Amino acid sequence: MDEEYDVIVLGTGLTECILSGLLSVEGKKVLHMDRNDYYGGDSASLNLTQLYRKFRPDQSPPTELGRDRDYAVDLIPKFIIATGELTKILVHTDVTRYLEFKQIAGSFVYRDGKISKVPSTEMEAVKSPLMGLFEKRRAKKFFEFLQGWKDEDPTTHQGINLDRDSMKTVYEKFGLEPGTQDFIGHAMALYLDDDYITKPARPTYDRIILYTASMARYGKSPYIYPLYGLGELPQSFARLSAIYGGTYMLDKQIDEIVTDADGNFVGVTSGGETVKAKQVIGDPSYFGAGKSIDGGKMRVVEDGKVVRAICLLKHPIPGTEDSDSLQIIIPQNQVNRRNDIYIAMVSSTHNVCAKDVYVAIVSTIVETDKPELEIAPGLNLLGPIHEKFVSIEPLYTPTTSGKSDNIFITRSYDATSHFETVVEDVQDVWKRVVGKDLVLKKRDLEVQE
Amino acid sequence: MSKQYQFKLVLLGESAVGKSSLVLRFVKDQFDDYRESTIGAAFLTQTVTLDDQTTVKFEIWDTAGQERYKSLAPMYYRNANCAVVVYDITQTASLEKARTWIRELQRQADPSIVIALCGNKSDLSARRQVTEEEAKKYAEEEGLMWAETSAKSGEGVTEIFTAIAKKLPLTAPPSTRAGGARPATGARTGVDLNKQSTNAQGQNEACNC
Numbered sequence: 096m097d098e099e100y101d102v103i104v105l106g107t108g109l110t111e112c113i114l115s116g117l118l119s120v121e122g123k124k125v126l127h128m129d130r131n132d133y134y135g136g137d138s139a140s141l142n143l144t145q146l147y148r149k150f151r152p153d154q155s156p157p158t159e160l161g162r163d164r165d166y167a168v169d170l171i172p173k174f175i176i177a178t179g180e181l182t183k184i185l186v187h188t189d190v191t192r193y194l195e196f197k198q199i200a201g202s203f204v205y206r207d208g209k210i211s212k213v214p215s216t217e218m219e220a221v222k223s224p225l226m227g228l229f230e231k232r233r234a235k236k237f238f239e240f241l242q243g244w245k246d247e248d249p250t251t252h253q254g255i256n257l258d259r260d261s262m263k264t265v266y267e268k269f270g271l272e273p274g275t276q277d278f279i280g281h282a283m284a285l286y287l288d289d290d291y292i293t294k295p296a297r298p299t300y301d302r303i304i305l306y307t308a309s310m311a312r313y314g315k316s317p318y319i320y321p322l323y324g325l326g327e328l329p330q331s332f333a334r335l336s337a338i339y340g341g342t343y344m345l346d347k348q349i350d351e352i353v354t355d356a357d358g359n360f361v362g363v364t365s366g367g368e369t370v371k372a373k374q375v376i377g378d379p380s381y382f383g384a385g386k387s388i389d390g391g392k393m394r395v396v397e398d399g400k401v402v403r404a405i406c407l408l409k410h411p412i413p414g415t416e417d418s419d420s421l422q423i424i425i426p427q428n429q430v431n432r433r434n435d436i437y438i439a440m441v442s443s444t445h446n447v448c449a450k451d452v453y454v455a456i457v458s459t460i461v462e463t464d465k466p467e468l469e470i471a472p473g474l475n476l477l478g479p480i481h482e483k484f485v486s487i488e489p490l491y492t493p494t495t496s497g498k499s500d501n502i503f504i505t506r507s508y509d510a511t512s513h514f515e516t517v518v519e520d521v522q523d524v525w526k527r528v529v530g531k532d533l534v535l536k537k538r539d540l541e542v543q544e
Numbered sequence: 545m546s547k548q549y550q551f552k553l554v555l556l557g558e559s560a561v562g563k564s565s566l567v568l569r570f571v572k573d574q575f576d577d578y579r580e581s582t583i584g585a586a587f588l589t590q591t592v593t594l595d596d597q598t599t600v601k602f603e604i605w606d607t608a609g610q611e612r613y614k615s616l617a618p619m620y621y622r623n624a625n626c627a628v629v630v631y632d633i634t635q636t637a638s639l640e641k642a643r644t645w646i647r648e649l650q651r652q653a654d655p656s657i658v659i660a661l662c663g664n665k666s667d668l669s670a671r672r673q674v675t676e677e678e679a680k681k682y683a684e685e686e687g688l689m690w691a692e693t694s695a696k697s698g699e700g701v702t703e704i705f706t707a708i709a710k711k712l713p714l715t716a717p718p719s720t721r722a723g724g725a726r727p728a729t730g731a732r733t734g735v736d737l738n739k740q741s742t743n744a745q746g747q748n749e750a751c752n753c
């Protein structure tokens with residue numbers, strides 16, 4: 096290990112692997128390490144043995160659950176938005192050649208104690224119980240307004256200025272009921288809370304357009320999902336990195352982040368040896384994760400907590416037309432909370448578990464000191480729960496940009512139901528590390544036909 | 545009508561046994577004495593003609609060096625239809641490593657995977673440390689195909705890949721990626737991210753929500 100690297104990357108979560116892959120493609124000499132003996136860090140998908148080792152170290156997986164290798168249980172519940180930023184990176188880097196995707200079969204929303212499908216066709220919309228007839232007409236006008244919007248054509252603006260007027264103003268203009276606002280803001284714009292309502296309408300407009308364009312892309316839901324679980328994503332970017340010369344070392348304990356007298360990054364010590372590099376990128380767990388280190392220097396701070404319950408079911412979720420995969424959003428207002436509750440469910444159709452098993456993850460941002468009670472409205476929708484693994488994970492953000500000390504820290508995976516914020520973090524870290532905006536150039540990989 | 549089947553083939557084995565050299569010989573009929581460790585190829589493809597009705601296209605994955613520090617991603621051998629596990633006949637330790645890979649494949653890969661054990665560098669038989677008998681006996685016990693090859697002279701290289709093509713089940717349902725053959729005409733079962741959206745205007749389409 097006496098070589099010197101341009102960048103050492105610590106942790107093989109998706110954020111780190113995308114960065115590692117892109118940096119190697121740029122020609123940087125990358126060493127990528129992880130303390131675990133598997134890829135993925137906090138965004139890994141685990142087989143049964145790994146799942147039990149993590150949540151029930153004193154127990155081995157029951158044989159009735161089936162073969163170990165049939166399982167790839169995600170630790171974080173996220174789906175890929177079909178026309179979102181992650182899809183762009185997947186296509187531009189060509190890692191799609193390692194992956195195979197399927198649609199998520201449906202998107203549902205909770206309203207007045209019941210769940211209903213978010214309409215994906217006009218037929219479904221006409222029959223949808225989510226709105227009454229008159230409200231549907233108002234909603235229709237609202238959507239026509241959004242779809243017709245052209246920045247350069249004031250006749251499409253109907254007196255609204257998206258950059259100045261709040262979303263509240265827009266909702267009021269079309270006379271939309273609170274229930275419809277919940278539906279649009281949370282099930283389509285995918286906001287976790289209601290803070291967006293008083294802010295300028297533009298980002299909400301962008302999100303609704305993203306949602307509807309994604310819905311139109313493949314038809315059933317706006318989401319796609321990789322076969323064999325989300326853990327395939329970091330692995331595919333790690334392979335990209337390796338193909339461009341990146342060196343991979345799993346199962347390496349990181350003893351120390353070595354800095355000089357001024358606190359600038361020098362290298363990383365692992366197993367008694369120090370490897371030098373110009374820069375280090377890593378997930379928060381490699382940098383003290385909330386505890387103060389280095390003479391009181393706090394590199395990452397806690398920024399709330401997420402509670403996640405991974406539930407193994409032996410049946411599809413009731414009331415969902417036996418969907419093999421879905422998302423259910425419980426808007427916060429519906430259950431008197433500040434943050435939405437999400438349910439993400441996948442099954443053997445996506446090669447993530449044995450046949451006739453369904454893996455549902457219920458999650459939300461923690462608001463009280465009894466997080467498990469907070470997700471009860473979600474758990475109650477699942478029917479009998481066969482096995483349940485609950486985790487309460489702090490969310491960390493870095494305290495510094497890394498520009499002065501060459502230590503660049505990524506963020507924890509948040510409570511959103513998709514990867515858009517992960518890509519924002521990738522772009523942010525890239526800019527800090529490289530000093531330029533991330534521009535996706537399509538490169539030709541050597542592939543003979 | 546002639547049929548083309550496509551299979552994913554992965555290479556495994558200790559560093560420097562000649563994995564990349566074998567592929568280079570098979571795909572481009574070249575050899576390089578001073579080959580650098582593998583960089584830059586996602587995978588290579590090569591077609592084997594079995595008879596005038598049937599061709600088999602191999603999608604050949606190389607490890608990209610990820611195996612060097614025990615860091616090969618499971619994604620690598622997931623869905624592999626066949627694996628060529630390579631050792632160097634002049635290095636006893638490389639056969640030990642090959643055995644470890646074979647155990648790993650038997651544990652993790654699809655049960656129907658076709659595994660070929662390949663003793664490379666047969667041109668260096670003067671420095672031989674692994675006898676033919678020893679390797680062959682082990683392969684028979686484990687139900688593996690076995691051959692010696694030389695990426696340098698080309699001896700045995702096309703033969704082993706052709707033998708694998710013949711052994712692969714061409715009867716499996718063509719639609720599934722896992723385990724069975726799939727017709728090379730494209731159709732994976734899932735969604736294709738690379739395909740341009742049919743309604744290309746994207747956001748100005750009537751929303752489908």
Ligand SMILES: Cc1cc2nc3c(=O)[nH]c(=O)nc-3n(C[C@H](O)[C@H](O)[C@H](O)COP(=O)(O)OP(=O)(O)OC[C@H]3O[C@@H](n4cnc5c(N)ncnc54)[C@H](O)[C@@H]3O)c2cc1C
Nearest residue numbers: 214217220221223226231232234235238239750751752753
């Ligand atoms: C949340 C939600 C979202 C919907 N999104 C769409 C959508 O994106 N596209 C869609 O065709 N239908 C959509 N609909 C369905 C639409 O509301 C129904 O077509 C309507 O309820 C039919 O009743 P109507 O008699 O008022 O309209 P009609 O007079 O029957 O409608 C005539 C035409 O208007 C268009 N239209 C209607 N509603 C919308 C809308 N919301 N957005 C854009 N065009 C619309 C359709 O092309 C339809 O053919 C949505 C419904 C709901 C509840």
Ligand SMILES: Nc1nc2c(ncn2[C@@H]2O[C@H](COP(=O)(O)OP(=O)(O)OP(=O)(O)O)[C@@H](O)[C@H]2O)c(=O)[nH]1
Nearest residue numbers: 559560561562563564565577581582665694695696
């Ligand atoms: N004499 C001889 N040398 C060979 C043969 N095959 C490969 N070599 C040499 O062995 C060395 C390693 O070959 P590679 O093909 O790079 O081995 P590899 O298994 O791909 O190595 P990694 O990519 O590091 O895992 C090179 O110097 C090759 O020239 C062979 O059949 N005979």
Ligand SMILES: [Mg+2]
Nearest residue numbers: 563564581582
């Ligand atoms: Mg090689």
